[in-house]
Amino acid sequence: MTDQPNVQLKYLWDQVCFSNDIKSFELLFHQLNRNLINFCHTIIHHEHAAEEIVSDVFVACWNKRAELQHVTNPKAYLFMAVKNRALNHVKQYSHLQLQTSLTDEVILVDASNPNSELEKKEFFMKMDGIIARLPTQTLLVFRLIKEDGMKYQEVADLLDISPRTVQTHMRRAIQKLREWLQAYNKRDYFATKNKLFTLLFLFLASWGIRG
Structure with a gap:
């Protein structure tokens, strides 16, 4: 069975790397940004820093897009890039006490009660x-x-x-x-x-x- 979400991500990635397509880059960003931030937050326990790290990763990918044409699994590549930057952040700021927060709340709505x-x-x-x-x-x-x-x-x-x-x-x-x-x-x-x-x-x- 074809993994449709990954196929779509690969298509967007190729559009970015081979055709310099900014619209595809924006779609790629919006599809993965939140998940990458949540992943990064799990490592560094700081929401704002996680957002900056993920943003930096996307900017770096856009700037060197021509060098990333060989990437076959963009989702895995982005998660790995975020992981590496997050670990570097932890090493750099390990002396700081970072606050933790709960994950986003999930609610099932029952308006009748x-x-x-x-x-x-x-x-x-x-x-x-x-x-x-x-x-x-x-x-x-x-x-x-x-x-x-x-x-x-x-x-x-x-x-x-x-x-x-x-x-x-x-x-x-x-x-x-x-x-x-x-x-x-x-x-x-x-x-x-x-x-x-x-x-x-x-x-x-x-x-x-x-x-």
Whole structure:
């Protein structure tokens, strides 16, 4: 089966590198910018610095686009470029204490019940907090696979670890979320057959996490 998103990215990349197409560059930027920032933020724990690093990577790619015609997987190349700059940033500013923040909030809307909407906000904020507190390498693996849609081998290549290690990190992340979900489920937030309860568990089940 053809990996359509990667095919599209490769087409945009080739348009940039071979045809100097600024529109394709803008599309490439908008498709990957947020994911790259989230990835970078996981390494350096500073939103503004992550945005600057990703911006610098895109500028560098545009400036040397003619030299990048050989790149066959632009997504992997960009993630690797961001990773390298992020690690350099950490080395340069390791003496600074950087603040961490929660990941962007995900909300399922149930307008018919304002109380349930508040419950959902609390649920996902707490879940984001659990994810954000995963060990750095585990968090990187989890986000690259679940948020960026990378394959295990792609993550292994990017982080310079084995696919088995990637699998181990994913298993640990999912186990941590499963344990939290089981503890959360014991609290009296949702009725047993509540529509909201069902939606939340279907959402987490899609990640392979069951209470």
